[in-house]
Amino acid sequence: GENVEQHPSTLSVQEGDSAVIKCTYSDSASNYFPWYKQELGKGPQLIIDIRSNVGEKKDQRIAVTLNKTAKHFSLHITETQPEDSAVYFCAASKGGNYQLIWGAGTKLIIKP
Amino acid sequence: NAGVTQTPKFRVLKTGQSMTLLCAQDMNHEYMYWYRQDPGMGLRLIHYSVGEGTTAKGEVPDGYNVSRLKKQNFLLGLESAAPSQTSVYFCASSDSAAREAQYFGPGTRLLVL
Numbered sequence: 001g002e003n004v005e006q007h008p009s010t011l012s013v014q015e016g017d018s019a020v021i022k023c024t025y026s027d028s029a030s031n032y033f034p035w036y037k038q039e040l041g042k043g044p045q046l047i048i049d050i051r052s053n054v055g056e057k058k059d060q061r062i063a064v065t066l067n068k069t070a071k072h073f074s075l076h077i078t079e080t081q082p083e084d085s086a087v088y089f090c091a092a093s094k095g096g097n098y099q100l101i102w103g104a105g106t107k108l109i110i111k112p
Numbered sequence: 113n114a115g116v117t118q119t120p121k122f123r124v125l126k127t128g129q130s131m132t133l134l135c136a137q138d139m140n141h142e143y144m145y146w147y148r149q150d151p152g153m154g155l156r157l158i159h160y161s162v163g164e165g166t167t168a169k170g171e172v173p174d175g176y177n178v179s180r181l182k183k184q185n186f187l188l189g190l191e192s193a194a195p196s197q198t199s200v201y202f203c204a205s206s207d208s209a210a211r212e213a214q215y216f217g218p219g220t221r222l223l224v225l
């Protein structure tokens with residue numbers, strides 16, 4: 001079955017710097033790749049997603065890139081701010097039964 | 113518009129006890145899901161439903177049962193709780209038009225002693 005690996009498990013960056021989180025997936029049939037942000041004590045919140053027919057998608061300070069050949073996708077956050085501190089999860093889906101396979105999460109720490 | 117709500121927020125059970133977790137959504141979503149979240153393991157799908165009256169097994173269904181009698185509610189039951197079911201449980205829902213975009217509730221923290 002599908003497996004999603006996420007790296008790093010913890011990422012500490014200076015406020016204002018950029019952060020990059022990477023995920024790899026195993027099933028080449030996967031065609032939908034969302035990123036979720038989870039703040040302490042809350043449920044995950046969808047922040048950006050990308051489909052397999054697109055290589056890159058941007059939304060203000062966040063962007064996601066997809067390399068189908070290498071089967072990996074990345075989340076990029078520019079000009080990081082204290083409110084970006086959270087756990088970020090990637091996921092992958094083949095559609096059909098609507099199941100998402102999740103990465104283990106990355107704890108992002110923004111240092112003032 | 114409350115989105116997805118879950119009750120209770122926290123519960124302590126003894127081994128062998130039973131309980132039901134309630135999830136409610138007011139977005140008229142067709143699809144609903146139950147996940148468990150354990151440290152270092154991301155989220156794992158327990159059961160899901162693609163519509164009122166339907167349910168299906170996810171990745172880790174053993175020890176859990178679900179029911180979707182009303183479109184807005186999705187119940188998760190533990191018939192005989194075990195310490196291995198200590199976890200944070202999240203409910204989510206998604207729209208039929210954009211079904212992969214899931215909206216999550218705030219979670220239920222369950223401790224089984």
